[in-house]
Amino acid sequence: MAATIASFKVDFFQFLDQEGRLVDGVQIPALARDTKQLESLYRLMTLTRVFDKKAVALQRTGKLGTYASCLGHEAAHVAIGSAMREEDCFAPMYREYAAQFFRGVKMSDVLMYWGGDERGNDFAGPKHDFPWCVPIATQCLHAAGAALAYKLHGQPRVAVSVVGDGGSSKGDFLEAINAASAWKLPLVLVIVNNQWAISVPRAKQNTARTLAQKGIAGGLPSIQVDGNDLIASRWAMDKAIAAAREGRGASVIEMLTYRLSDHTTADDARRYRDQDEVDSAWKKEPLLRLRNYLTDQGHWDQVKEEELLSECAERVNAAVEEYQDRINNDPQPIDSMFNYMFKDLPHHLEEQREIARRFPAKGGSH
Amino acid sequence: MAEITLVEAVTLALAHEMEADPTVVVFGEDVGVNGGVFRATAGLQQKFGDDRVLDTPLAEVMIAGMCVGMASQGMKPVAEAQFEGFMYPMVDHIVNHAARLRHRTRGRMSCPVVFRAPWGGGIHAPEHHSDSNEATWAHFPGVRTVIPSSPSRAYGLLLAAIRDPDPVVFLEPKRIYRWQREEVEDNGEELPLDVCFVLRDGTDITLVTWGAMVKETMEAALELEKSGVSAEVIDVATVAPIDMETIIESVEKTGRCVIVHEAPKHCGVGGEIAAGLAEKAIWHLKAPIKRVTGYDTIMPLYRSEMNYMPSTERIVSAANEIMEFE
Numbered sequence: 001m002a003a004t005i006a007s008f009k010v011d012f013f014q015f016l017d018q019e020g021r022l023v024d025g026v027q028i029p030a031l032a033r034d035t036k037q038l039e040s041l042y043r044l045m046t047l048t049r050v051f052d053k054k055a056v057a058l059q060r061t062g063k064l065g066t067y068a069s070c071l072g073h074e075a076a077h078v079a080i081g082s083a084m085r086e087e088d089c090f091a092p093m094y095r096e097y098a099a100q101f102f103r104g105v106k107m108s109d110v111l112m113y114w115g116g117d118e119r120g121n122d123f124a125g126p127k128h129d130f131p132w133c134v135p136i137a138t139q140c141l142h143a144a145g146a147a148l149a150y151k152l153h154g155q156p157r158v159a160v161s162v163v164g165d166g167g168s169s170k171g172d173f174l175e176a177i178n179a180a181s182a183w184k185l186p187l188v189l190v191i192v193n194n195q196w197a198i199s200v201p202r203a204k205q206n207t208a209r210t211l212a213q214k215g216i217a218g219g220l221p222s223i224q225v226d227g228n229d230l231i232a233s234r235w236a237m238d239k240a241i242a243a244a245r246e247g248r249g250a251s252v253i254e255m256l257t258y259r260l261s262d263h264t265t266a267d268d269a270r271r272y273r274d275q276d277e278v279d280s281a282w283k284k285e286p287l288l289r290l291r292n293y294l295t296d297q298g299h300w301d302q303v304k305e306e307e308l309l310s311e312c313a314e315r316v317n318a319a320v321e322e323y324q325d326r327i328n329n330d331p332q333p334i335d336s337m338f339n340y341m342f343k344d345l346p347h348h349l350e351e352q353r354e355i356a357r358r359f360p361a362k363g364g365s366h
Numbered sequence: 367m368a369e370i371t372l373v374e375a376v377t378l379a380l381a382h383e384m385e386a387d388p389t390v391v392v393f394g395e396d397v398g399v400n401g402g403v404f405r406a407t408a409g410l411q412q413k414f415g416d417d418r419v420l421d422t423p424l425a426e427v428m429i430a431g432m433c434v435g436m437a438s439q440g441m442k443p444v445a446e447a448q449f450e451g452f453m454y455p456m457v458d459h460i461v462n463h464a465a466r467l468r469h470r471t472r473g474r475m476s477c478p479v480v481f482r483a484p485w486g487g488g489i490h491a492p493e494h495h496s497d498s499n500e501a502t503w504a505h506f507p508g509v510r511t512v513i514p515s516s517p518s519r520a521y522g523l524l525l526a527a528i529r530d531p532d533p534v535v536f537l538e539p540k541r542i543y544r545w546q547r548e549e550v551e552d553n554g555e556e557l558p559l560d561v562c563f564v565l566r567d568g569t570d571i572t573l574v575t576w577g578a579m580v581k582e583t584m585e586a587a588l589e590l591e592k593s594g595v596s597a598e599v600i601d602v603a604t605v606a607p608i609d610m611e612t613i614i615e616s617v618e619k620t621g622r623c624v625i626v627h628e629a630p631k632h633c634g635v636g637g638e639i640a641a642g643l644a645e646k647a648i649w650h651l652k653a654p655i656k657r658v659t660g661y662d663t664i665m666p667l668y669r670s671e672m673n674y675m676p677s678t679e680r681i682v683s684a685a686n687e688i689m690e691f692e
Contacts, residue, residue: 089439122472128439131471135462141428142463145435145443152391152417152441159435175428182423340469341508343476343531346560346607 010210013236014226018284020292029235035299041082041230042290042300043308045074048098049287050312051107052261054320055114059265063324067114069261070095072228075286076192076255078102079233083241084160089150091130091143091161096192099162100125107319108326117327118336137167140176140189147185147250158244160188166197168211177218180250187250188240189215192227194259199272215252227255228286260285334360369547375517376406376482376538379524380444382554384414387442390528392419394429394446394482403448404484404543430456430481434463437479437533444528447483450537451494456481457502464533465508480527485513485537486578486628488675490668497665498577498629503535504606504638510534511606512559515580517548522557523603529556539578560604562612568598571685572616574639575626576602579676583626586681595689605635610642617643621652622691624684626676631659653691656684 015032017023022032031037052071058064070077073095081102084090090103097110105125113120113132121131128146133139143161150157163173168191180187191211195202208214215222221243225232233255240251258281262269269278294300338345338353345353370378384390392407398421401408411419422429426447433443447453460481467477487496503511512527512534514520520538527534565580566587575583580601587597598616602608617623623643625636636657643655658676666674 091435118470118472121470122474127474130438131467131475135458138431138458138463141431141459142435142438144428145432145437146439147435148432149436149439149441171425171427172431175423175425175431178423178425179428179432183420336472340473342468342510348607348610 008213008216010212010216010222010224012224012226013232014229015231015235016229016289016293018228018289020289020296022293029231031234032231035294035297038230038290039294039299041078041234042287042294044098044101045078045230045287045290046308047312047315048074048077048101050309051097051110051316051319054316055111056261056265058111058320064111065114065116066264066266068095068264070097072258072260072281072285073192073194074098075230075290076190076227076233076257079230079237079255080160080162080190083234083237084158086126087157088241089126089128089130089143089146089157089159091139091146091159092132093136093139093162093164093167094132094134096162100129103129107316108322111319111323112326115323115327117332119326119332137163137170137172139163140173141179143189144176144179144185144187147180147187148183150186151183156245158186158188158241160190160241162190162192164197165191165193165195165202165205165211166200168214169197169205174214174218177215177220177252181219184247184249186244186247188237188244189250189252190237191252191254192257193254194257196259196263196269196273198263198267201273210254212252212254220250220252222252222254224254224256227257228284228289230286230290257286258284367549367551369549370517371544371547372514372517372520372538373404373406373543375520375550376524377408377410378550378552379521379528380407380410381413382552383525383528384410384418386554389440390418390442390444391436392446393422393433393443395422395424395448397421397446402446404540406482406484406538407446426452426455427459430459430464433479433481434459434467434477437464437477438467438475442478442528444480444482447481449491449495450483450485450499451497453481453483453499460503460509460533460535461506465506468532469508476531477533478531480524480534480536482536482538484540484543486539486541487665487671488541488578490671493667496671498627498660500537500605501629501634504635508533509606510559510604511537512604513537513539513577514603515539515542515577515601516546518550519557519563519601519603521550522555523559525554526556526559530559534559537577541578542581545581560607560609562609563601563603564598564612564616565601566597566599568596568620570596570620571622571624571689572598572600572613572620573624573626573681573685574600574602574613576605577628579626579628582676582678582681585678586685589678589682590685595685597685602635602639608635608639608642610639610646613639614643614647617647618650621650622688623651624656624658624681624688626658626681628660628675630662631657632662634659653688656688658684
């Protein structure tokens with residue numbers, strides 16, 4: 001005999017189209033009517049964009065190391081951060097600053113980290129949140145482990161992790177899905193699909209119609225949303241987090257967005273992608289459409305926009321000053337290289353620390 | 367007090383610490399109902415339940431990665447890799463995360479996790495089941511590597527490893543899992559990490575080893591005794607960081623040293639010990655340092671594996687060679 005014993009579908013959700021109009025024919029989430037909250041989320045998206053531009057400028061002028069821009073991802077990241085509670089746990093990759101700002105991480109923490117100072121990872125956000133994670137997709141398993149800890153402790157907490165389209169090719173991501181399914185973990189895995197794994201476009205990564213379906217293969221409810229639509233992204237996060245918190249298990253959300261920047265400041269995307277594609281992506285970017293929507297609703301105007309931009313510039317400048325003051329006037333001592341290796345310093349490291357103290361780098365830290 | 371084997375001492379220590387500390391969980395493939403392929407976790411799931419002893423999906427990367435996640439959130443996972451040869455997928459999480467979480471967060475987070483694995487050759491196991499990869503772990507900063515060589519040291523060192531606030535790779539010499547029985551009191555007393563154990567006092571030559579090679583090395587010491595050579599035997603136990611002081615003190619007394627390990631010679635832990643002696647005790651040496659090790663080859667399949675393993679005879683021969691120097 002032959003029978004279909006499993007089949008699947010992936011639903012896609014968009015509520016705010018690229019012009020900033022609510023789409024017809026679907027039930028619009030309540031958030032769309034909560035213009036006050038939308039305005040506050042828009043403010044954080046704008047702050048993040050102003051910050052991001054400044055960080056790139058700092059790198060270009062030699063005041064910051066390699067930096068991973070988040071340009072174009074602001075709606076997805078704000079949706080993730082704003083949907084979480086403080087006691088939840090965030091395991092980011094390395095460009096989800098907006099989500100982290102929501103959780104209390106400071107802009108100066110981000111600058112410290114990319115400025116080559118580990119104290120950036122001892123950030124002002126929740127002390128149980130994971131630091132930035134450069135080894136691709138490994139953070140998914142750390143979040144799964146955190147989720148298992150919460151479940152075993154009977155705590156109503158949720159772990160959230162972000163992976164890129166590139167990272168969704170890694171075993172760590174798939175193993176996290178599998179574990180989350182096996183143990184029904186309070187976990188939300190978000191694929192922020194920005195279409196490019198450095199220079200490899202989405203179409204060359206695999207032939208699956210969606211990346212969300214990888215979650216379905218492992219037994220998790222999985223959907224795809226327009227990641228440039230704050231309303232859809234936040235709605236999806238709310239649903240997934242509520243399910244996880246109520247003991248209904250993990251889920252996968254694929255947020256479709258576009259990396260408007262280079263991969264990092266060490267990359268030059270002009271080598272591998274057409275400007276036409278980037279130009280067309282700019283028309284769909286997340287801030288513009290939310291601004292248009294708020295303007296149409298009578299909640300936003302040019303005066304407010306200009307006030308916001310100047311307020312953001314001030315806050316970003318203050319963060320840059322804080323960063324520069326700290327690295328210049330309060331650099332980490334040489335001992336810091338040794339002192340956090342273990343809780344107590346083993347004998348052989350005491351010896352090596354003595355040598356390091358005797359031979360500091362000429363010119364100090366820079 | 368019962369006489370127990372090394373593997374039973376592992377179980378005893380796990381049970382003791384699970385009883386004492388509710389944050390300790392055992393995490394690995396077939397560790398639950400089955401009690402582990404070597405029975406190291408036998409009876410633990412029945413005693414503590416399946417939310418303390420978790421049978422995982424078959425995915426070593428996941429085991430290591432989730433342990434990092436759990437350990438960072440207040441649990442003390444004790445992971446089991448089924449064999450040391452299956453630890454390699456775990457390297458990313460052990461090296462990039464467990465070993466450096468405290469360091470990279472300036473102490474905000476830490477990673478108290480134990481990665482256990484049956485380790486080493488000589489049991490006629492299939493391919494990829496017989497490696498001695500301690501130098502792999504010993505090379506990476508931020509993680510301790512501990513190897514017991516007797517039931518009582520397995521009990522005391524595993525307790526210490528679980529209680530340690532930082533990650534520990536705990537390699538269990540599977541060839542001597544059931545070689546000897548020893549009285550081990552379940553008193554919860556740990557043995558110190560980062561120190562060597564002097565197993566036998568001697569005055570003419572120092573034999574340094576760890577793990578299952580303690581067996582052949584002790585036999586060699588007895589053999590040497592017959593020809594009037596008094597050998598001191600040191601079990602390194604923690605191969606990273608190494609307690610060089612104890613080894614140096616012994617070599618200052620004897621003036622001669624043979625280092626014995628099953629792992630390949632090149633970049634083995636023996637090389638590190640020899641270099642440490644060259645740096646700090648060279649003027650006390652009466653003879654060149656010798657290493658008796660596995661070869662820099664792939665571990666043969668089981669029909670030939672004993673050709674690879676250092677034998678008592680090889681150790682005695684190396685010792686006699688340097689006894690020629692006055």
